[in-house]
Amino acid sequence: MHIHIVHAHPEPASFTSAMKDMAVSVLRAQEHVVSVSDLYAMNWNPVASAADFGSRQDADYLVYALEQRYNWANGSIAPDIQAEVDRLMAANVLILSFPLYWFSTPAIMKGWIDRVLLSGLCYGGKRFYDQGGLRGKKALVACTLGGQEHMFGKDAIHGEIDAMLTPLLRGTLAYTGMDVLTPFLGYHIPYLDQKERAKILEDYSARLLSITNEAPLPMPSLDDYDHQLHPKSR
């Protein structure tokens, strides 16, 4: 299998970075082909703008998704985006590796999502959720956070972690058609000792051995909605 890891952490010696390094070696030892986009190391530009397009369907008025579609069809997407699209399309599994910032991805990774998950290629019209352009691929979110596990749940102070991750798991990864795996979450990282951190690395390593066989999270299917996207059961 081809596995592509998109990683974002401003500190190369961080625990999150250690998780990414371990993922690379564990997966390579399993004979998988592994590539990594280390966004901080690449000085990745996260800002979606007119500069992303080598040609324009409408030179006077920028509708970003529309120009994505036009430039994708035309082969004129900016080279930094095209290189990431190539890595994504070659992959059977996408891993997003990052520390949770404000219960979501750091801006540099949000900008990978905004710029690389092209309209036209990854979704468009009725091509989303189980009809999305990236169906057949799997996606795993592997992230670290400061909060503790008991701070998430039905009556917990931050509510369900699944609700916090909804825009990413459902609204982004599942939206493009990918099979979304249960996220791997490293809780309370800044406050753990070395032994506790080693245990999380061990759990992550064990988890990585099973990702190619795991059942994905349940997500919407277009089959359950009519042509105007109203639920069929109504």
Add this chain to the structure above:
Amino acid sequence: MHIHIVHAHPEPASFTSAMKDMAVSVLRAQEHVVSVSDLYAMNWNPVASAADFGSRQDADYLVYALEQRYNWANGSIAPDIQAEVDRLMAANVLILSFPLYWFSTPAIMKGWIDRVLLSGLCYGGKRFYDQGGLRGKKALVACTLGGQEHMFGKDAIHGEIDAMLTPLLRGTLAYTGMDVLTPFLGYHIPYLDQKERAKILEDYSARLLSITNEAPLPMPSLDDYDHQLHPKSR
């Protein structure tokens, strides 16, 4: 009142930008003091990094939130961040104005959140939710999206819009202590005609007249949790 609008759209002639311009004039006509951070126009840097700090508590290992705290106390936060912090702290009301990208903020605005909502000033230790550093301020999300209203709801294809906005409304704005108002959502924008768009501008204008008197959305209170942040009722 002082009202600060943080706006992000790559097209100055966009409908979202028209909403922002209208907000400025409507609120000024009400004798409010209005400031705007137009992130694309400012060429705002969204990437949290070591360059954000004029001094370092630990020069060898970057823990971003820890250096925010240290540099805030020390007066050595990068000037572009400090300028935004000053505008935020002067405001009674914060408005975030943006098009929904992947059910969340565009990366350039996520980077305003990551870099400006400083640990130490806006939150830290047990200072979050109703004990957060920005309590007393109000926050309004005003965003545009391509989806239609019937695509959101309990059995709708994208689920509840509140769930999609949870990391922003609860995990970010309420987390810092702000009173979070019901978001203003402009649905289906790219597909509307001029008359339909004018109606949304009119609704937004009417809405802006009431924001200083509105009751905020219910959010967690630390009073309901013990010192380890377990629910007290357990």
